[in-house]
Amino acid sequence: MKYQPVIGLEVHVQLLTDTKIFCGCSTTFGAEPNSQTCPVCLGLPGALPVLNKKVVEFAIKAGLATNCSITPRSIFARKNYFYPDLPKGYQISQFEEPICQHGWLDIQLEGEEPKRIGITRIHMEEDAGKLVHGELSGPGDGSGVDLNRACTPLLEVVSEPDLRSSDEAVSYLKQLHQIVTWLGLCDGNMEEGSFRCDANVSVMPVGAEKYGTRAEIKNVNSFKFVKQAIEYEIQRQIDLIEDGGTVVQETRLYDPNSGKTRSMRSKEEAHDYRYFPDPDLVPLVIGPEWVERSRSELPELPEQRQQRFMADLGLPEYDAQVLTASRGVADYFEAGVAAHGNAKAVGNWIMGEITRGLNDNGLGIDACPVTPGQLAELLKLIDKGTISGKIAKTVFDEMWRSGKSPESIVAEQGLVQVSDTGAIEGIIDEIMAANAGQVEEYRGGKEKVFGFFVGQVMKASKGKANPAVVNDLLLNKLRG
Amino acid sequence: MNIFDMTIHQLHGALKERKLSSVEATTAMLDRIAAVEPQIGSFITVTAEGALAAASAADRRIAAGECDLLTGIPLAIKDIFLTEGIRTTCGSRILDSFIPPYSATSWEKLRDRGAVLLGKLNQDEFAMGSSNESSAFGITRNPWDTTRIPGGSSGGSAAAVAARQAVATLGTDTGGSIRQPASHCGCVGLKPTYGRVSRYGVIAYASSLDQVGPLTRDVADCAAMMGAVAGYDAKDSTSVDTPVPDYGATLNEGVRGMKIGLPKEYFIAGLDADVQKAMSEAIETYRRLGAEFVDVSLPHTEYAVATYYLIAAAEASSNLARYDGVRFGHRAAADGLLDMYTKSRSEGFGSEVKRRIMLGTYALSSGYYDAYYVKAQKVRTLIMNDFISAFADVDLMLTPVAPTPAFRIGEKADDPLLMYLSDIFTIPVNLAGTCALSIPAGFSADGLPIGMQLIGKPFGESTILRAGYAFEQATEWHRRKAEITAIT
């Protein structure tokens, strides 16, 4: 039998606010355990939550960027369960009436038609703290609780079960990742858990209408693992059914070392979260003015920008896609185009030398040592014929290293291109004289040797000879 | 006059005129506490040393010409208010040794005005109870008859005022927990409008119903205390940002022309005869003072107790989940994590608290949520609407506080439902979120105080205080003092 996988994703997006969602403690990563805490996030008796307005603004932006409608009156609920990393014994989340509902994202796999993936809801909630095991100094083998992360703001983005393959899931996830980082809502760091994904996976016979029983795979922390975990889980379920077994609804944990998923024992107990409206918080009312103000503050989104790069700047689709991979890259590109004018040339340099440099040094575009203005100056030197494209790469390396302007590097190192025909003719003459045999071969019809002469001339000029001039003069002289 | 018999206003006059120092007043109160505490049991913690230090500081302020109405006044507060560096138990074993790292906003406001803290008052565990019998730190006895309960859950707050162990106190009221003990102990108690006083740093029982309020010797003191603790607090999302009126300034305006509603559902057969008589006399007094009475109806009154116990228990079951033995409070010796949770909680919580956690958990659990919790919230809407309709015709309403005077210790201890039903006249006010005042309005044949409840519109504290003051000026009930008898 053939099986159809059905996948829905729940993505937790940690927001880039300065403070926690319900108290003024800092959200900085990596501080001493329990140093960024107060009565509210420790869940001390008598403490009360007060909502961080920026979290609401971020949630509205995320909703608008994913085509959601913004709920005019949303409320917070308590999700009740006991766990040592959950200080109050309940998590403040949204249940009925989440802030954003009924959105979508369009994904497109190579060679396929675009496909619309529904977003059921986006809601705001607080994160739990962290548990550490086996690192404690004291005797015994207990666990330690660090509540620095407790009460950190999260958005949970829940998709419809519209995804039908691991590739679709990854494509959707990458697009969501791009949007939340583009909007500056999240740093997107999957390893540190700023962007984490749970996948609900089930399979059903092809053509069936009723979905199979789903398993929830927890906390898969890279795009690669999402793909692997989903593929493993699909096959596991198919094998199970083929062997006459049944899939049970459960929470499973993905182990990147084995590439397998396994049942989580701690989550086996049936949950009854007893959601109810949190009486410590008041309803959140978002009128049309607020929504429109947020909409007007939204930057141009990656999809729109890509279209504009294609339509207005004449970039091919591939280039436009690469140059809108992040808002930083797109901004860099546009600044470069503004300073230089040739979008294709600027784009090529960003996709080539700049990307290589950044990757080699593990840097983001924000930390690029060469500014868009400097890149434009370099390209202008090529345009004017002051340096060749080849020399430009040498100059670029030096710009990267020293931060100096291209003009000063060219001047200091005497890299100005030689276009003077007299000087080049002199070199050509010397080379022809020294390689009489090859001259004969060329004149005898072996035109391949032409490249040899170009190489020799460039070498003799230390790369500074203008290649176009060299070509012209060589042709004339060789033909005699 | 004994120092410990003085009101805030009397003591303030003496302090201001330097007839008395705050240290002298505080010492007198501490002596009084020591003398009668064995019979009464109002306090969980007496903070003698801190009180004397605060009194000295207040005396310095007074010497420097800073004599606010509350400067140097010895007060005590229910042990539900967090006090930085001072043990706060909420009447529970689970918080036996909890020393909070911060203070409740309402207490900070009093402290900042120079009030002196004598100690932390006994209460029903987590404010769950109507008799102070559920405290883990022993019962509190009614100063008027030590075989009887003082009411609850702010039983210590009422008993301390009645026994003159504190000039005034703070309590909290979720379903009558200020008004009912005030009524049973013959003092004045105010349950403010929800949102009027910050709940920050007050240990939560039922968050949508809890309010902080004062218990005092008379209405003028009540107005003073209310003015001190009321007001917006950015740390409490449910705190309302409207200006606080000068409650004392309008006390003298009388009740002539005021329309007072008598909700027929509160004057039912089965009401204690002495209570009935006291209400009738109070109505006569108000008529003489020029008020006009109107019959009104609060038709959903009979559903209030059921509604309240579902909502309060549900919220409590969640509010009390934080007592898990991880970060503070009692932790039992246990074998593994789950065992630690269940043992710590089972050892730490008393029977009434467990019962309400169980009830609330049940009401929120899968399959019952709509039938119980949502249904109760809908009935709550109807109860609120009753009040809105009634207040369309009247300025305030007059009712008894409790169907009977204080009952005997142990009388209702084995029947939780019977105990819950004793709050029938106070609970609807919490559900409607409005304000109500309890003031002494008579005594039973066997000498027990009987309180009258004046229910105001939301944020109508000035009106009920003014009406209460007019009644107090026309009667002598508030001047009677409990003679504390030794336990036999």
Place this chain on the structure above:
Amino acid sequence: MKITVADVEHVARLARLELTPAEKELFAGQMASILGYVDTLKSVNTDGVVPTSHAVPMENAFRDDVVRPSIGVEKALANAPDRSGSFYAVPKVIE
């Protein structure tokens, strides 16, 4: 309203309470009696009635995203029944 000992045990498990056999019996009876009383609400017609969470209408209480000082590790851990370094220590959590 019938509440069985099994119902009581289920709710106690959710609430992380451990009850003695006598308590279970007692609570089953008392909860049945209270819930029986509460069932009077069923007779109230609430069709079309909006549930009330707060009696006083309130909305949009916010704070600005401005860092306020934390209380510090020592204060945070001062009431901890058990600690290990800067962590709250608990029995081993199995995931």
